[in-house]
Amino acid sequence: AQSVTQPDIHITVSEGASLELRCNYSYGATPYLFWYVQSPGQGLQLLLKYFSGDTLVQGIKGFEAEFKRSQSSFNLRKPSVHWSDAAEYFCAVAKYNNNDMRFGAGTRLTVKP
Amino acid sequence: DAGITQSPRHKVTETGTPVTLRCHQTENHRYMYWYRQDPGHGLRLIHYSYGVKDTDKGEVSDGYSVSRSKTEDFLLTLESATSSQTSVYFCAISESGEGGYTFGSGTRLTVV
Numbered sequence: 001a002q003s004v005t006q007p008d009i010h011i012t013v014s015e016g017a018s019l020e021l022r023c024n025y026s027y028g029a030t031p032y033l034f035w036y037v038q039s040p041g042q043g044l045q046l047l048l049k050y051f052s053g054d055t056l057v058q059g060i061k062g063f064e065a066e067f068k069r070s071q072s073s074f075n076l077r078k079p080s081v082h083w084s085d086a087a088e089y090f091c092a093v094a095k096y097n098n099n100d101m102r103f104g105a106g107t108r109l110t111v112k113p
Numbered sequence: 114d115a116g117i118t119q120s121p122r123h124k125v126t127e128t129g130t131p132v133t134l135r136c137h138q139t140e141n142h143r144y145m146y147w148y149r150q151d152p153g154h155g156l157r158l159i160h161y162s163y164g165v166k167d168t169d170k171g172e173v174s175d176g177y178s179v180s181r182s183k184t185e186d187f188l189l190t191l192e193s194a195t196s197s198q199t200s201v202y203f204c205a206i207s208e209s210g211e212g213g214y215t216f217g218s219g220t221r222l223t224v225v
Contacts, residue, residue, distance in 0.1 A: 004155075043219055099146075099161055100158060
């Protein structure tokens, strides 16, 4: 089955600094890849997704992610972090029809003033 | 989240009692999912449904059953709750086999 690893449990960045959250996946075929964000006490919100085509995908809230097949990675980036970005971020991978989406353990982002 | 509601939001129950969690959607989406969220594990799929009365098991289905008698409702039942089922449960919906999911706000279940 497919799986996802998020190597960083917790990351702290200063407001205005750039951000990169790492995601590595394991799946034999071309995966469907997703990034979700979860604010405290809330459900998950989809930030962006990759199915095929351009390997650099743009999402909401100024986030982008790049699919690198050779590295089995789908890292999330943002050029300038805002205090409101503090949350937990989940990477997910799915097969076609995504009825068995697998999530990483999450990365908690803290933003320093 | 708009179009998907979970009830109850919080529940405390005793070991050995049955518990049913409800997910209700107003989006008429075909696919519905139940996940549990535990620290260090992210979200893990319990069961999903691909239509009325059509369900299948996910990664951590033992101890759980589901039912979907109407498009809009997807019920998760713990037949005999155990302390290991203490968790936050999320329902999600999806219109088709592509695209991301829309999640509900979750149900925090504590089994004492």
